[in-house]
Amino acid sequence: MSEVLFSSVNFSKYEAGHTLPAKFERLVKKMGLGEVVRGKIVAIKMHVGRGIGFTTIHPMFVKTLADEIKANGGKPYVCDQTVEGAASRGYTQEALGCPVVDVCGVTGKYFYPKEVNFKSFKNVDVAGHIMDADVLIDLSHVKGHGVCGFGGACKNLAMGAVTDRTRGQIHGLEGLIDWNSETCIRCKKCVESCNHNANSFDDDGNYKVFLHHCTNCQHCVMVCPNGSISMGDNRFTERFADFQKGMALCTQKVLEGFAPGHVFYINFLTNITAICDCWGLSTPALVPDIGIMASKDIVAIEKASIDAIKIENLLPNGVPGGDNLSGKTGHLFERLHGKNPFVQLDELEKLGLGEQQYSITEIN
Ligand code: SF4
Numbered sequence: 001m002s003e004v005l006f007s008s009v010n011f012s013k014y015e016a017g018h019t020l021p022a023k024f025e026r027l028v029k030k031m032g033l034g035e036v037v038r039g040k041i042v043a044i045k046m047h048v049g050r051g052i053g054f055t056t057i058h059p060m061f062v063k064t065l066a067d068e069i070k071a072n073g074g075k076p077y078v079c080d081q082t083v084e085g086a087a088s089r090g091y092t093q094e095a096l097g098c099p100v101v102d103v104c105g106v107t108g109k110y111f112y113p114k115e116v117n118f119k120s121f122k123n124v125d126v127a128g129h130i131m132d133a134d135v136l137i138d139l140s141h142v143k144g145h146g147v148c149g150f151g152g153a154c155k156n157l158a159m160g161a162v163t164d165r166t167r168g169q170i171h172g173l174e175g176l177i178d179w180n181s182e183t184c185i186r187c188k189k190c191v192e193s194c195n196h197n198a199n200s201f202d203d204d205g206n207y208k209v210f211l212h213h214c215t216n217c218q219h220c221v222m223v224c225p226n227g228s229i230s231m232g233d234n235r236f237t238e239r240f241a242d243f244q245k246g247m248a249l250c251t252q253k254v255l256e257g258f259a260p261g262h263v264f265y266i267n268f269l270t271n272i273t274a275i276c277d278c279w280g281l282s283t284p285a286l287v288p289d290i291g292i293m294a295s296k297d298i299v300a301i302e303k304a305s306i307d308a309i310k311i312e313n314l315l316p317n318g319v320p321g322g323d324n325l326s327g328k329t330g331h332l333f334e335r336l337h338g339k340n341p342f343v344q345l346d347e348l349e350k351l352g353l354g355e356q357q358y359s360i361t362e363i364n
Pocket residue numbers: 183184185186187188189190191207223224225226227228229
C-alpha cells in the first residue's frame with residue numbers, strides 16, 4: 001500500500017499557519033526531497049495555463065516548492081509544453097525564483113525519441129528539458145478532461161512532457177462515431193439533437209465528432225432517419241479507453257528516464273474545474289476545494305485524488321447550464337464527460353508504475 005500525504009484546505013483558526021500555503025510548506029518538507037535533490041537538476045513539470053485562465057496552481061505555491069529544493073542544494077526550473085504568455089499569469093523567474101522554460105526548448109524541437117507500438121501510436125518524443133533533469137517533480141492541477149474524464153499527474157506528463165507529434169498521436173487514438181457518407185442525406189438532425197456541440201459537418205459535407213465534447217448520449221444515433229450513424233456496442237468505450245491507454249504508455253516512457261526514487265508527485269485539488277487548463281479559460285469549481293496531495297506513487301496519488309472528488313459535493317454552477325448531473329451513473333467526471341476516468345489508473349498499474357491501494361497521512 002502506497003502512502004499519500006494530504007494537506008486539507010480545512011482550517012480551525014484565522015491564522016496564516018493554519019491555512020493551505022503554510023500546510024503546503026510542511027507537506028513539502030515531509031516529502032523526502034532533501035536527500036534526493038542535493039546537487040541535482042530538478043524539473044518541475046506543471047501546467048502554467050493559457051489565455052485568461054486563472055485556476056492553475058498559484059505561483060506562490062510553486063515558489064514555496066522551488067525554495068525548498070534550493071534550500072536543499074538542488075537547482076530547480078519550471079517547465080511546460082509552452083510558457084508563452086505564462087508571465088501574464090504570474091509565472092516568471094522573478095516570482096518563482098527559478099527559470100521558466102518550454103519543455104522542448106523555444107524551437108519545440110529539443111526531444112529524445114522513443115518508440116512504442118500501440119495501434120497508431122508509435123513515437124514518444126520525450127521533451128529535452130524533462131529528460132535532462134536528474135529529478136522530476138510532477139506538479140499537477142487536478143481537473144476534469146473532456147477526452148479522458150480526469151486530468152492529473154498522468155496527463156501532466158503524457159500530454160505535457162512530450163512533443164506536438166506525440167500529443168497528436170495520442171489524440172489520434174480517439175476515433176469515435178462511424179458515419180455512412182452514402183446513406184446520409186445531410187438533414188443535420190444529428191447536429192440539432194446534440195446538446196454538447198460535439199458534432200458538425202465540415203465544408204466538404206463530412207460529419208465530424210469532437211470527442212472532447214461528446215458524452216456518448218447517442219441522441220444523434222437515435223434521431224438519424226437513415227441509420228447513418230452508429231457506435232457499435234462497445235465502440236465508444238473502447239476508443240476513449242485507447243486514449244487513456246496511450247497516455248499511460250507515454251507516461252511510462254517519460255518516467256523510465258529517471259532513477260528509482262527520483263520522481264515526486266504533487267496533486268493540487270483546488271479550483272477543480274470541468275475542463276483542462278489548455279482551454280485558456282476558468283469556470284467555477286465543480287466541488288469545494290479539497291487540498292493538496294503528495295506521493296512517490298503516481299497510481300496511488302491519482303486514485304486518492306479521484307476518490308476525493310465526490311458527486312455528492314457537486315456545485316452545479318461548475319457545469320454548463322448548472323446541470324446537477326442527475327440521472328447519470330458513475331464518478332462525477334464520468335457523468336460529466338461520459339468517459340470512465342479510472343481506465344488510466346488500471347493501465348498505469350498494469351505497466352507496473354504503482355498501485356491503487358493507498359493510505360492517507362494527513363499533514364496539518
Ligand atoms: S441525422 Fe443522419 S442523415 Fe441526417 S445529417 Fe445526420 S447523419 Fe446524415
